[in-house]
Amino acid sequence: MAAQYAIEGATAKGIAASVERGVSEGGLAPGDALPPVRRLADELGVSPGTVATAYKELRQRGLIVTRGRGGTVVADVPSVASRRPPRVPAGLVDLAGGHPDPAFHPVLRPPASVAPVYGSHRAAPRLAHLEALTRAWFERDGVPAEHVTFAHGALDCIARLLSTELRPGDAVAVEDPGFHHLLDLVPALGLRMVPVTVDGEGLVPEALRAALRGGVRAVVCSPRGQCPTGAFFTRARRDELVAVLREFPEVLVVEDDHNAEVGGAAAYTLAAAGLDRWAQVRTVSKHLGIDLRWAGVACDAVTLARHDGRMLMTSGWVSHVLQETVAGLLADAAVRDLVAAGEAAYAERRAALIGALGAYRIRAMGSSGLNVWVPVRDESAVVNGLRTQGWWVAAGARFRIAAPPAVRITTATLAPADAVRLAADFAEVLGDAQATYGG
Template structure:
């Protein structure tokens, strides 16, 4: 399994000398933060960012410091501000950022690495949760020569949500602290689960199916963004399974779309200090349905703007 993980990570430039496993990405991230930090410590988080990660940090008694994102991921100056505020860890997504849909370019990765090297003791947690279906090349912070880092990958987005398994490559200190705490709790990831994941990861037919899934998700994401643009509605997403649409009144848009049979997520659960918006997951949205969704969205926006203005 370790050899398969190294073969998976190495082509993307991730150092693979030290690898480990966990029961999913959130399990690993939660364990690391609880080992590395103490209640009251601050963590730099993407804003908007993945709501379960935001909730996890709060549940651990840690403070969240928002870092603004754009189509290329975390903004370097916003990250520098967070580091100056005294954060002890940074949690980010290199691609398929949820909910904004950003991904690191090579230039953005280099800029972020330069900022992070100013604070070498800060733990950098890179959550590559959608890897095989992200529809974007990986420009990993982990490849930038950082002192304290971990690159996490899970398979739940493309092999099955019940496969609660994650792999991580990391620096030797992070490895020792993670595995030491894990030995005191669950001990190890089930070998039956590991064998299942291994068989799927090394199966040619599965590889072909996952590649087709990535193309399908990209088609659906791009179809929705095109139809929204046709209606004059700006949106964000260049990678992954979600589209972020800025709006003025989240509740009005969510409830309005629900009346047309659409369920989208209010942005409040993903935001710390960023502007309002809604998240649309496109995994099951057929391109033919994107036309109707965009049209209904335009109607609802018009109704909400009139109400908001009044």
């Protein structure tokens, strides 16, 4: 525990609030150890049970974790202190953010006028014409669309699905390496993450089976454009995963198909396989605009009822102004042509960097999506070395649980000619790292 911060409180709630205050104000940093239960109880003059109750509440809310003999520590990403991306230093080429190229986004044109209404839209939360467009979007890729609904983006939807389906302490299978915001979200919901290895075709079936046998109650994965590796399901891999999942019909399977329009890969989805409990989430932020916080969801009837029931009690609906904006874009042929051009450009840019790195015998993954994943021995050495060359890339640590080290390079705006220069600088940095760190 940080020496300058003293935990206070005479009740379990007071102790928990003191720890939370320390985390949110910076007195307790990620990884800082908390006192053992009996020692803190003696210091505060309370019973060990009171401290244990406080710690249990903090664990359930994602602020602290217990690491066996390593004791109880502040979580790496505590739920009261969101992890924001570091500011890109001036003068560097930003290849760390995972963002699409705005050159392939249409100009957003909200409806010119929206008539005022009496009351609320809770009775009719979805615009009928956008619902029809959403059904067609899913059905195009074989995803059943009898039950669809809307949400405020992928993570908003996934958080709602998990929080209605699971209880604090339940386990969720997640990709490793995986989407860093999801890896932050799951523990913040008080849930346990069980990492499942990812290779070039997505989730590894035997690793998924082991997680399911261990008691996970939900699985969250991406069928294509997987972040950060760019993996995508082949037909054979999808079928292998479906065979595994059929052994556990009560488990909720959530697919995040956020790169549906620009991933550069065919759709072989778990959602199209007839599972009992499933949902697929698709957003428009990657191909229509990052400020469009809207997602379409297709799912089974039970999942739909639970999702919409919770939304009804909170935000109620997605803004109809936003819905009208999305509907106009989805129906626009010129916008579809622009998105298709973006998908082709992203594929060219990924391939250019992978090929340029391959010329130096540097292995990289990135068969779909907006990023390339490059295994390395020392993330910090590579990130800092490339920074001196004018490049800003993402260390893989924030995307990993047990997976080996790597760096993520966003290629969405990287011109093929620049990829050649980046690869040469990467090779030079690796050579320097080997000389400095002994390979």
